[in-house]
Amino acid sequence: xxxxxxxxxxxxxxxxxxxxxxxxxxxxxxxxxxxxxxxxxxxxxxxxxxxxxxxxxxxxxxxxxxxxxxxxxxxxxxxxxxxxxxxxxxxxxxxxxxxxxxxxxxxxxxxxxxxxxxxxxxxxxxxxxxxxxxxxxxxxxxxxxxxxxxxxxxxxxxxxxxxxxxxxxxxxxxxxxxxxxxxxxxxxxxxxxxxxxxxxxxxxxxxxxxx
Numbered sequence: 001x002x003x004x005x006x007x008x009x010x011x012x013x014x015x016x017x018x019x020x021x022x023x024x025x026x027x028x029x030x031x032x033x034x035x036x037x038x039x040x041x042x043x044x045x046x047x048x049x050x051x052x053x054x055x056x057x058x059x060x061x062x063x064x065x066x067x068x069x070x071x072x073x074x075x076x077x078x079x080x081x082x083x084x085x086x087x088x089x090x091x092x093x094x095x096x097x098x099x100x101x102x103x104x105x106x107x108x109x110x111x112x113x114x115x116x117x118x119x120x121x122x123x124x125x126x127x128x129x130x131x132x133x134x135x136x137x138x139x140x141x142x143x144x145x146x147x148x149x150x151x152x153x154x155x156x157x158x159x160x161x162x163x164x165x166x167x168x169x170x171x172x173x174x175x176x177x178x179x180x181x182x183x184x185x186x187x188x189x190x191x192x193x194x195x196x197x198x199x200x201x202x203x204x205x206x207x208x209x210x211x
Contacts, residue, residue: 005108006129009088010157010177012041012066015167015205017184018159020047022191027054030185031062033195037202043090043180045070046077052084059085068108075101082107090180092133092159094118099125110157114138119151129155131180136161141169148175164204171209181205 010016017034019042021027027050031042044055046069058067068088069081078089078101088108091098095111102109112131113119115138122130132144135158139146144156158170159180170176184201188194 006088006110006127007155007177009041009066009068009108009110010129010155012178013039013206014171014178014209015039015181015184016041016043016068016157016159016178017202017205018043018045018070018180018182019185020045020182020187021050021054022048023050024053024057026050026190028057028061029193029195030190030198031058031065031067033198034184034202035062035065037199038206039184039202040064041066041068043068043070043088044086046081047071052080055081055086056084059087072098074098078102079105090131092131094121096125116147116150119147119154123151123154128153129157132156132158133180134160135170135179136166140166141173144170144173144176148173164201164208167205167208 044051066087069086070090072078072089072091073095075097078098082105090110091112093112110131111122112133155175155177157178162179162181164183167179170179185198189197
């Protein structure tokens with residue numbers, strides 16, 4: 001696994017959309033709307049059976065987007081996502097077995113942590129980036145400031161409970177290159193096929209945190 005590759009993914013956009021897809025066709029439409037709106041990265045969660053198929057369809061049919069798999073807990077899920085075309089993996093918490101797959105397949109991996117001990121565990125493995133989930137529950141920007149004082153070489157992607165209104169508070173921190181956000185792709189917009197609403201949300205998100 002190339003830890004620099006994980007940071008490269010985190011630098012693509014200020015927001016990584018965290019997306020639950022009902023089917024592959026919707027995944028493609030969502031990804032195209034995001035790209036049109038200026039967000040060139042997407043995390044397709046494996047919370048539904050459609051996740052792997054959507055990753056494959058996006059990788060094959062949508063130009064200019066970096067597609068990854070989220071909510072990856074097992075080696076089998078990791079292998080399946082990579083085989084489908086995922087360029088990065090994300091876990092909400094510690095998943096050492098997924099880390100091992102990422103290392104063997106040389107793919108970017110963003111593991112999750114919630115505590116000092118968990119961040120230390122990842123740092124001992126060589127990780128310099130972590131997903132902080134659920135960010136709004138574990139202390140928000142104040143918690144990240146505290147973590148950064150102990151781990152100055154670690155960057156964070158806070159996810160969970162972040163909104164369009166609160167994202168800038170996180171992105172104002174030097175150790176936060178991006179946040180994860182589900183608000184860009186609402187379930188209502190997907191159900192209605194309102195790709196314009198997703199594009200508009202992506203346009204607004206693309207300029208969040210401009211320094």
